[in-house]
Amino acid sequence: MINVKISIDSDLIQLNKNVCISTVKSVLSYNKINTGDITIIFGKDNLLSRLKKQYFGLDQLTDVIAFRYNEESDEELEGEIYISLQRAKDNANDFNEPLKKEIARLIIHGSLHLIGFDDDTEKSKNEMINWEEMFLKKIDWNHIINN
16 A cells, blocks of 8 residues: 655645545556555755755755655655745746646656656656646546645
């Protein structure tokens, strides 16, 4: 079984946790990962910036960071996905996309990182974008924000 926990900074918009959970599960089950413990933390820029600096040595804003805590060869996946809702909002504005869709994209993106996808080359970045687009067509991202 895949267990997904959601943590949302109380100062930020509130999300539909069930949609967030089903988004992660969709990516994992499609990639034949059926057991795991995943936590998604929705926070502010300062949290993700601090993590980016601490773990990657980069002093910059970022929208999503994923940490896998066990080996890819392990049957069970353990990890965390950190998402900046401030970056999500800016991304949505920059790319003229609905905020709901951008949040879903970041959940998908983080999930793909957990299962081993990378985006450090143009080719791998394009591959991840293709995967993101495929999953965005499969999930109900329109209801990811509680109104």
